[in-house]
Amino acid sequence: MNTPNRIEHQMTDKGYVPVYTTAVVDQPWDSYTKTDHEVWATLFKRQRELLPGRASKEFLQTQDEMGMGEQGIPKFSDLNAQLKAKTGWEIIAVEGLLPELAFFDHLANRRFPVTWWIRKPEQLDYLAEPDLFHDLFGHVPLLMDPVFADYMEAYGKGGVKAHSLGPEALSQLTRLYWYTVEFGLINTSEGLRIYGAGILSSKGESIHCLESAAPNRIGFDLLRVMNTRYRIDTYQKTYFVIDSYQQLFDATLPDFIPYYEQMAGRESTPAGQVLDSDRVFNRGTGEGWLVPRGSGPARISAMSARPWEPW
Ligand SMILES: [Fe+2]
Numbered sequence: 001m002n003t004p005n006r007i008e009h010q011m012t013d014k015g016y017v018p019v020y021t022t023a024v025v026d027q028p029w030d031s032y033t034k035t036d037h038e039v040w041a042t043l044f045k046r047q048r049e050l051l052p053g054r055a056s057k058e059f060l061q062t063q064d065e066m067g068m069g070e071q072g073i074p075k076f077s078d079l080n081a082q083l084k085a086k087t088g089w090e091i092i093a094v095e096g097l098l099p100e101l102a103f104f105d106h107l108a109n110r111r112f113p114v115t116w117w118i119r120k121p122e123q124l125d126y127l128a129e130p131d132l133f134h135d136l137f138g139h140v141p142l143l144m145d146p147v148f149a150d151y152m153e154a155y156g157k158g159g160v161k162a163h164s165l166g167p168e169a170l171s172q173l174t175r176l177y178w179y180t181v182e183f184g185l186i187n188t189s190e191g192l193r194i195y196g197a198g199i200l201s202s203k204g205e206s207i208h209c210l211e212s213a214a215p216n217r218i219g220f221d222l223l224r225v226m227n228t229r230y231r232i233d234t235y236q237k238t239y240f241v242i243d244s245y246q247q248l249f250d251a252t253l254p255d256f257i258p259y260y261e262q263m264a265g266r267e268s269t270p271a272g273q274v275l276d277s278d279r280v281f282n283r284g285t286g287e288g289w290l291v292p293r294g295s296g297p298a299r300i301s302a303m304s305a306r307p308w309e310p311w
Pocket residue numbers: 130134135139182197198307308309
């Protein structure tokens with residue numbers, strides 16, 4: 001079997017530009033090097049030491065239940081046996097970032113695309129695109145949770161629809177993914193916990209999102225979230241807090257077309273702003289909010305409407 005391509009972003013004179021791919025491949029498990037397995041093991045261990053008491057219980061439980069461990073990069077076929085039996089989802093291996101519609105279509109059909117390749121040892125703390133560690137460690141475990149699994153399918157179906165409606169609907173729906181699937185917090189009887197994959201796969205943000213006084217932590221409200229801009233190149237200025245996965249699923253059940261109509265032409269809310277109508281868990285001090293990295297607006301606008309993120 002040929003090893004599939006490793007599709008990564010390209011550096012140009014305008015900064016990094018994303019490169020998209022649609023191929024579904026077989027996970028070339030035999031081609032992983034000793035270093036690849038070590039990168040997985042290092043990151044896995046580091047996050048699992050950090051996450052008890054910070055990550056949602058469901059995340060930690062489902063990750064164990066699937067059989068993900070620090071011993072090396074898991075075989076997708078092994079994980080799929082557990083996942084398919086539990087919620088009917090499956091992991092498919094892809095070469096890199098997918099175009100929006102292809103991505104939504106996979107989700108709508110309970111297929112979660114996982115980048116087959118893993119970052120290099122010098123990229124442990126930051127990578128400008130999704131890799132195997134982010135996708136598999138961060139996203140896949142909660143697909144074992146029946147309610148969250150249903151939410152992800154509903155989101156995919158909503159994405160296919162938004163794609164046909166136009167760029168404004170698409171960008172509003174993408175914000176929902178960003179602030180829930182990637183950077184969501186959940187309120188529990190033991191305190192706030194992380195369920196967003198962008199946080200779960202990042203050492204720095206796993207601490208920052210809960211313990212720093214800088215960011216806002218605000219109760220989830222669907223239209224509020226869909227109208228709020230975000231930064232991809234810094235820690236989040238605002239995290240939205242759900243009460244349960246059921247709340248998330250219920251919020252995405254209705255047809256979104258009336259919401260898009262309601263929001264049409266409305267000015268979007270800056271990432272760090274707190275509104276009078278917000279249920280505030282923590283009003284951020286804003287201290288240390290980072291000046292953007294990267295080369296400026298071209299990079300930001302090219303990336304900001306993508307279900308994709310740095311970690
Ligand atoms: Fe992600």
